[in-house]
Each structure stands twice: as C-alpha cells, then as structure tokens.
Amino acid sequence: MRKNFLYLSIKDSLFTGLIALALFGPIVGLRTVAKNEVLVVSPKWFIVLVIVIVCALGRFLTNLYIYNRDQKFGIQSTIGKSITNFLDTKGTQIALSAIIFSVIFPFLPFTDRYLMDIAIMMLTYIMLGWGLNIVIGLAGLLDLGYVAFYAVGAYSYALFAIHFGWSFWICLPIAGIFAAMFGVLLGFPVLRLRGDYLAIVTLAFGEMIRILLLNWYQLTKGPDGLTGIPRPSFFGLPFKSFPDEGEQTFHTFFGLEYSPMQRIIFLYYLILVLALITNLFTIKIRRLPIGRAWEALREDEIACKSLGVNPRNTKLTAFAIGAMFGGFAGSFFATRQAFISPESFTFIESAIIVAIVVLGGMGSQTGVVLATVFLIGLIEVFRDFESYRMIAFGGAMVLIMIFRPRGILATRKPTITLQKKEATK
Amino acid sequence: MDIAYFLQQLINGVTLGSVYGLIAIGYTMVYGIIGMINFAHGDIFMVGAFIALISFILFALTSIALPIVLLLTLLIAMVFTACYGWTVEKLAYKPLRKSFRLAPLISALGMSIVLQNYVQAAQGARIKTLQPVIQGGFTFMEDTGFTVSLSYLQIFIILVTIILMAVFTLLITRTALGRAQRACEQDRTMTALMGINVDRTISITFIIGSSLASVAGMMFVMYYGVIDFYIGFLAGIKAFTAAVLGGIGSIPGAMLGGLLIGLIEVFWSGYISIEYKDIAAFTVLVVVLIFYPTGFLGKPDIEKV
Numbered sequence: 018m019r020k021n022f023l024y025l026s027i028k029d030s031l032f033t034g035l036i037a038l039a040l041f042g043p044i045v046g047l048r049t050v051a052k053n054e055v056l057v058v059s060p061k062w063f064i065v066l067v068i069v070i071v072c073a074l075g076r077f078l079t080n081l082y083i084y085n086r087d088q089k090f091g092i093q094s095t096i097g098k099s100i101t102n103f104l105d106t107k108g109t110q111i112a113l114s115a116i117i118f119s120v121i122f123p124f125l126p127f128t129d130r131y132l133m134d135i136a137i138m139m140l141t142y143i144m145l146g147w148g149l150n151i152v153i154g155l156a157g158l159l160d161l162g163y164v165a166f167y168a169v170g171a172y173s174y175a176l177f178a179i180h181f182g183w184s185f186w187i188c189l190p191i192a193g194i195f196a197a198m199f200g201v202l203l204g205f206p207v208l209r210l211r212g213d214y215l216a217i218v219t220l221a222f223g224e225m226i227r228i229l230l231l232n233w234y235q236l237t238k239g240p241d242g243l244t245g246i247p248r249p250s251f252f253g254l255p256f257k258s259f260p261d262e263g264e265q266t267f268h269t270f271f272g273l274e275y276s277p278m279q280r281i282i283f284l285y286y287l288i289l290v291l292a293l294i295t296n297l298f299t300i301k302i303r304r305l306p307i308g309r310a311w312e313a314l315r316e317d318e319i320a321c322k323s324l325g326v327n328p329r330n331t332k333l334t335a336f337a338i339g340a341m342f343g344g345f346a347g348s349f350f351a352t353r354q355a356f357i358s359p360e361s362f363t364f365i366e367s368a369i370i371v372a373i374v375v376l377g378g379m380g381s382q383t384g385v386v387l388a389t390v391f392l393i394g395l396i397e398v399f400r401d402f403e404s405y406r407m408i409a410f411g412g413a414m415v416l417i418m419i420f421r422p423r424g425i426l427a428t429r430k431p432t433i434t435l436q437k438k439e440a441t442k
Numbered sequence: 443m444d445i446a447y448f449l450q451q452l453i454n455g456v457t458l459g460s461v462y463g464l465i466a467i468g469y470t471m472v473y474g475i476i477g478m479i480n481f482a483h484g485d486i487f488m489v490g491a492f493i494a495l496i497s498f499i500l501f502a503l504t505s506i507a508l509p510i511v512l513l514l515t516l517l518i519a520m521v522f523t524a525c526y527g528w529t530v531e532k533l534a535y536k537p538l539r540k541s542f543r544l545a546p547l548i549s550a551l552g553m554s555i556v557l558q559n560y561v562q563a564a565q566g567a568r569i570k571t572l573q574p575v576i577q578g579g580f581t582f583m584e585d586t587g588f589t590v591s592l593s594y595l596q597i598f599i600i601l602v603t604i605i606l607m608a609v610f611t612l613l614i615t616r617t618a619l620g621r622a623q624r625a626c627e628q629d630r631t632m633t634a635l636m637g638i639n640v641d642r643t644i645s646i647t648f649i650i651g652s653s654l655a656s657v658a659g660m661m662f663v664m665y666y667g668v669i670d671f672y673i674g675f676l677a678g679i680k681a682f683t684a685a686v687l688g689g690i691g692s693i694p695g696a697m698l699g700g701l702l703i704g705l706i707e708v709f710w711s712g713y714i715s716i717e718y719k720d721i722a723a724f725t726v727l728v729v730v731l732i733f734y735p736t737g738f739l740g741k742p743d744i745e746k747v
Contacts, residue, residue: 039525044489045564047496056570058499159544161551206732213479213547214731217682221724224679232717364675368551375548404567407559414552419537422545 026080034073041068112383119289123282133281137288137353139393141346144292146373146385148342151299153371154380155308156335157315158208159216162223163370165203166196166340168230168362170347175243175357176236185249189348196344197337199226204336208329223367230359242358248280249287249352284353291349295342296382302338311335312380365407369396372414378424388424446588447712455708456701457596457665460603463700464658465681467610467693468527468651474627474691475647476539481550482530483655484678485557488671490523490656491663492561495572498663508576512598519660520653526557527652528645536641554674561671569670572663599661606657607697610650614693623647627691676720680707683727689740698738 046065047058122128122136145167152160173195174188183191207218230237237243302308310331314321318328351357373392377384392410399406417424465487472480497515506514534553538546579593614620622643625633634640662677663669684703688695703723710722730737 036525036529039522040529041564043493043496043522044561047500048565049496049499049570050566051568051570054571056495056499056572058496159547207728210731210735213544214686214735216544216547217479217679217686218728218731221679221683221727224676225721225724228718228721365555368555371548371551404559404563408556408563411552411555411557411559414555415534415549418541418545418549418552419534422538422541 026077029080030073030077033076034069037069037072038065041065115386116293123285130278130281133278133285135393135397137281137285139389140285140288140292141350141353142370142373142389142393143386144288144295144346144349145343145370146377146389147292147295147299147382148339148346149370149374150377150380150382150385151302151311151342152335152339153374155299155303155315156311156332157379158332158335159213159371160219160336160339161216161364161367161371162203162219162221162226163339163343164362164364164367165219165223165226166200166343167347167350167366168226168359169199169340170196170344171351171357171362172230172237172243172347173344174348175246175351178247178352179243179245182247185247185348185352189345192348193341193344196347197341200337200340201333204333205329208332208336220364220367223362223364227359227362230362237359240358240360242356242360243351244356246351246355246357248355249283284349288349288353291345295345298338298342299382307331307334369410372410375414376417376424381424384424446590450588450590451708451712452705453590453592453596455705457599457704458708459701459704460599461658461661461665461700462677462681462684462703463697464603464606464654464661465677466684466688466696466700468655469682469685470688470690470693470696471623471647471651473685475623475644476535476546478535478546479550479682480535480648480651481547481678482534482553482557483651484674484676484681485554485561486523486527486530486652486674487655487659487662487677487681488669488674489526489557489561490519490652490659491669491673492565492570492659492671493522493656494519494660495570495663495669498572498575502573512575515660516602516657519656523656523659524649524653527648527655530557531645531648536644554678558671558674565671567671569668572667572669574667575664595664599665602657602661606654610654611693613650619643619646679727680720680723683723683730685737686727687730687737689737692737692739695737695739 042065045068046060046062048061049056050059051057119136119140123133145163149160149163152158152163170192174185174192177183177188177191178185203219203222207215207222210218231239233239303312310321310326313324314326314328314331321331322328350361354361369392373385373388376392377386377388392413395413396406396410399409465483468483468486469480472478472483494515497518498511501511501515530553534549535546538549574595576593576595576598579591579596581589581591614623622633622638623646625636625638626640626643630640633643658677658681662673680703681700684699685696686699687702688697688699703726706722706726707719711719714722
C-alpha cells in the first residue's frame, strides 16, 4: 500500500516535470533575440532544467507531505477567521488608531520625501478602492473599467483648470460630476447584463476611453499628454518659493521658511480627507434604503425585483456614485502629477484596483486598506523587477481566489438580520 | 476602383475574421461547458503565436520543404499551447468550480496577467518580427487602377480555417467525445451519473480551445509578421465580442461572429478611420449586448429562481 503510493507519487511528479518541460521549454528555453535585425534563438536550457526539477520535486513533496495526510490542513481559514474576529471586536479602535497614525504620519521623525510619495500613492489607491467597493462590494457589479472614470476625472480637471483657470475646489466637483455622467452613460445601457458580460463591457469601455484620449489630439494632446496642470493652493495661497510681486504665498502668510515638503504635506492631507470622505459616505449610505437595496441586489436580483426594487436604477446609482469618487481621485491625481497622459490609465490600473477590492474582501472597508498596503507595498518593494512583480501580483489574485474566495476579510455579514429563534423539538 | 477597393477589404476582412473566429471558438466552448469567460484565452493565443514564431525561426535554420514546415509548426504550436490551456484550467479554474460566480473570472484575470508578464520576462518586451514565410499571390482587376491582391498566405489562412472548422464540427456532432461535451453543457451532474468523466471532458475542452487559439496565433504571426506579449489582450476582447455576436455557447455562431468582427474592423479602417478601428469592435460589442443579448445563433438565457 505504502509502496504503491510512493510509486504513484514518483509517476505523478515525473508527469509534472514533463508538463513543466513542455510549458517552459519553448518560451523560457528558446529566447528570441534580434541580431542584425533578424531574430535568432538563444537557448537557455539551464533555467528550464532548474524550473523543471523544482516543479517535479515540489509536486513530489506535496504529494508525500500534504495529500498523504488524513485531515486537510486549515491554516488559511483559521488565520483568516481570527483576523476577521479580531477586527470585528476591535474594529473601531483599530480604525481610529489608523486614522490618528495617518494624521500624524507627515510629522513623524522617520518620514521623508520618498515615504510621503508612497503614502500619497497608497491613499490614492485606497480612495479608488473604496470608490470601487461601492460598485463591486456593495452592489456586486464587477467593473473592470474603473480606470476610465479615473481618467475622465483627471482629464476634466486638467482641461478646466488649464483652459478656464478655475481653482482646484471648483474643478473637483465638476470632475466628479463628469465622471458620474460617464458612469450613467455607460451604466444605462449595460447594467441589465449579467455579471460576466458586464465585466467585459466595462473593460471594453475602459479601453475605448483610453483610445479616445490617445487619438483626440485637439483636446487631449494624444500621447503627449497634458502639461502645466495648476497645482492646488492652500485656500488661495500658492506653494511657491519665489512669490510674484505683492503675492501672498503659503509660507509668507504663515511666516514659515519655504520648503518643498509643505506642498507634499498639503497634498497628503488633501487625499487623506478625500479618502475619508469616501469612506464615511460609504458607511453612512450602507444604512440608508439605497445602500440596503444595493446589498440586497447583490445577493438576489430576482427577489429584489419581486419586492419592487428597480434593479437598473438602483445599480445605476451605485455605478454613478462609484464613478464620481473615481473622478475625484482622478482630479487629485492630475493636480498632484501636474502632467497626465493616457499611459497612466491602462487596463492594468483597473486590474490593480479590482485586485485591491477583491483581495480585501468585497464589501470590507478595512480590507481595502490592508490590501492596498500589501499590494502597493509589494509592487513598491519589487520596483526593480518589473515583470516578475506583476507575475507575483497575478499569481496572488489566483491563489486568493482559490484559498479565500471571499478575500482576506470576508465580512459579508448582512447588515440587518432576523434574530435566530431556538428550535423547538 | 471602388469595387476593387471593396473587394480588397472583403478579402482582408475574411482573413482577419478567420483568426478571430478560431479564437472565439475557445471562448464559446468554455462558456458553454462551465459558464465562465476564460479571460486568459487571449493570452493563450499570444503564447501560441510565440511558439509558432520560435518554431519558424528554428525551421528556418534547416532546409525542410515549406509545406512540411507549415504542418510541423502547426502541430508544435497546437501541442505546446494545449499544455498551457490544460495547466491553466487545472491550476486556476478547477479548484473554483463550486465557488461564487465571479471567482473564476477574477482568477482568470490573474492568470492573464501572469501569462503576459511571464512571456514578457522570458522573451523580452520588444516586438518580434518574422520574415514572411509564404510569399507571392494572385493579383487581379489591374485595369481599374486599384490592384486587388489575394496572397497565397491569405488563401492558406482561409483554407486551414475551413478545414479545422470542418474537422471540429465533425468532432462535436459525430463522436462520443462531442456527445459527452454537449451533455456536460446541459447538465454536469446528470452527465457524471451516466458514467462520463466530467473533469476530463472539461480538460479536453480547454485543450481543443487552446489548440485552435494557437492556430490563430500562428496565422497572426504569419499575417502581420509582428508580435509582442501584449497582442492577446486586444485580440482576446475582439474574439470575445465575436463569440457574443454569434451567440455565446454556439460554435457556428463563434465562426460567424469572428467573420463579422473581422469584416467590421477592416471596413471601418478602410472607409472611416484607422485610429478608431479598435473602438469599432467595442461599439459593436456594446450595441449587440444591448439589443441582441443572445447573439445571432445563441439560445435565450432563461433566469430561474
């Protein structure tokens, strides 16, 4: 019996090695390189050999030590459960301390320019994640083209600010309204579709917006992008080292030394406030009839229809509100970068935001924060390994779906339930 | 002139449509059998194109006759790409059969990112160019001022597509495997009770879908002569559009949809604007889904409680 098992394991791992050879042999082993404008093949058999041996050996070991056991090991689920429980009981304290930490973060001794930049980027993704969470987590609509609304927000802010010279605080709501309008425009026809069709159509929409931005040269300057987007000012006080004649700037008004960090810190607080507004809005709207209707629609559309909820209008509001927050984040992005081009709004951005929401546990606000810190941290740490980090990123998406399909924090508890009655025997 | 121009667009459109149709079959079969959109299918097509490219480069060093090279490359691409399809299904989709609805789609998205970046890491991000494998062709209507050309390559592509389609239709309608597949589409539990290995049938579906995609990839690299790791994304969306247009789940529909998308794209770039040719396909996708959600040859999808 035991021997037979060993024999089978060896056979199985040899088969795995063979498959690995077929997979990696041609693509990894035969690298094509251009030599004198003609492609030639440069073999890399050693790497293939290593990969094949690793695959076969790994398969052999998992066969012996994991599948051979009687009980399945449930580490992932227990870890996940304990995290979920911990956050359930201590949720408010943790959220409060996280907020306090982020408020004092710019003034901590170890904070430098680099950390601030990463923090601003993370907060932008957190905001996008929270915005998309309304669409995916609450309403259950898989939107793979969220970056389109981000782009619409960024471009509408940039265009209004450049051509009309309007300030950030006027352009911000306009950008949000524009993004929401695009959300309605897209949502109106397509929201009747089933989940996976919707995913593809939103993806196509995201690409359409990008192609439009690339080719509408008169308006968007195409691939060159828009430059000279005005920086935000502190309620009318610009951040400048050399003020013009008779002009009040931030540092002269408050009597401070000029430092470029002032603007960065201001941007940091700006995105922090925007993100917290998004979060607060979501928490509040979840308790309103419309929020309840979203969650009900996510669980069972037919039941909702029979109870008189209009699915299309309800979904449309979720879509539009999600798009609006995307637009806000987009205008922040534009003002922070001072330069935008279609390059920044590719499909991979949408995929990252979706991954953040899904990884965090759809519908969980804390999950979004954790997932952002994890994923953006991962991408940042492996910045030098461009394509390897994306392999890890995609692989993480697959693994999470397999082991924890509801995300790290799977808190899809209904916000309102009937009390359970004692069963009578 | 006008007629000649039109005819040229028609020829190009049918050629391109064949490529899209072959990819679309993979989408439609997988959707039919497990009800998920295999998002990574476009990238499987890209892998197929790379394997064909490598094979062509290697054969160029030998002095084997062209027809044998074509046949061997076809087989090599099909076999190796099928391995990818099989592995992707085993790793990323099979554990999720009983999971919630969006889980396989997200897993497929992850797989697509993995495949793209894997090929980028292994083969480099630069575009790869291939010298024309089949040269020459017919020209006609020279007196009208616009010469219409029908290259041998286009004939090859269209012929191979027709042959594969015929073989494939026979496989689905006449063999035990095809019957098992159609049974799985209707009711997987019942099929399993009838003594059919459902897992194996699903694996075979992925293998067939991937090999057809690899043929499409081979044609793509021969037709355009330029590929990079990113071609799977656009081609994938367009082929999916084709599958939806023809009615997802219907195999003749996928071929019809592929032809239509190819024609729409070519005529759009020929008569309206070349920059927005990708938008044409997407617009068609949106319009079809709104007015014709079941596609041309699809069955209506009845929602039950």
